Structure formats: C-alpha cells, structure tokens
Amino acid sequence: MSQPVGGWVFSSAQARILEGVAAGFSSGRLSRELYLSSKTIDYHVRVMSDKLQAPNRVALVSRAFVLQILRTDSWPPRIACETVD
Template sequence: MGNDQNDCEASPPAGSCVLSSVQARILEGVAAGSSSGRLSRELHLSSKTIDYHVRVMSGKLEAPNRVSLVSRAFVLRILRTDAWPPRIAVETVD
C-alpha cells in the first residue's frame, strides 16, 4: 500500500483502492455495525488503533463518517454486494 493519502479512485472498478489486511477486517466490521470497542477485542488491537485505521480509510474514500465510509466502499466495489456479513473484494487487499 502506498503512502498516498488517496490510493483510491473516485470511479470504480474493484481494486481501485488497496487496503491492508487489517484495514480490510476493520472495514468489514464497521460495515457489519461493530463498534471500535468490539473490533478491538475481536482483532486484538486497541480501540485507538481501530479509530486510526477508520480515519485513514475515511480520508482515502473522502468519507466524513462511518456510514459514508461504508457507502463509499460499496459504491467503489471495495465491499462485495453479494455477501452478509459484508466482505471485502479480494482484489482490494494488499
């Protein structure tokens, strides 16, 4: 994954935004409605680390909040539309 704040393109296709495996798991959890506290327990990370990754992903996707982050992830096909709980498109993970 590059250090660019914006590794994502405004128009799809899948793979236009590359996430780390940790970010992918966090995004799946956020999309499923998990809180930072719950994700920190499940992923064995601090809640501050979870919030950091949410902020980084929100910046990449130009999303002002978690709801917008999830919406943009679906629009950009980072999250698959054929799975529940939400799953990341494999091509988007570094």
C-alpha cells in the same frame, strides 16, 4: 497481481476493520475481536475515511459499497479480494 477495483488497496487489518464497520461493530468490539487497541481501530477508520473522502463511518461504508470495495453478495459484508494488499 490484478489491478484492484477503482485502484483502492487496503491492508489486511484495514480490510477486517472495514468489514466490521460495515457489519455495524463498534471500535470496542472490533478491538476485542481483532486484538487491536480501539485507538488503532479508530486510526485505521480515519485513514480509510480520508482515502475515500468519507466524513463518517456511514459514509465510509456507503462509499466502499459504491466503489465495489465491499461485495454486495454476502452478509456479513466482505471486502473484494483484489482490494487487499
């Protein structure tokens, strides 16, 4: 497996959640679409925010773009494949 960009690795669930957050989806909508509880969504957002030292969702998405975790060439946002475990 190649080294992920910046050394960041996310689970497939975290990748889908990050894509949804970047698209502007609420925890409620993500929970319905991903069949996870909203508490689980919020937990993963907190874990990713801590990992990227982001104080809120906007900062999480911004950091993910700057660190090339999220691709800049697609909408809705997609995570770079090499950052998924």
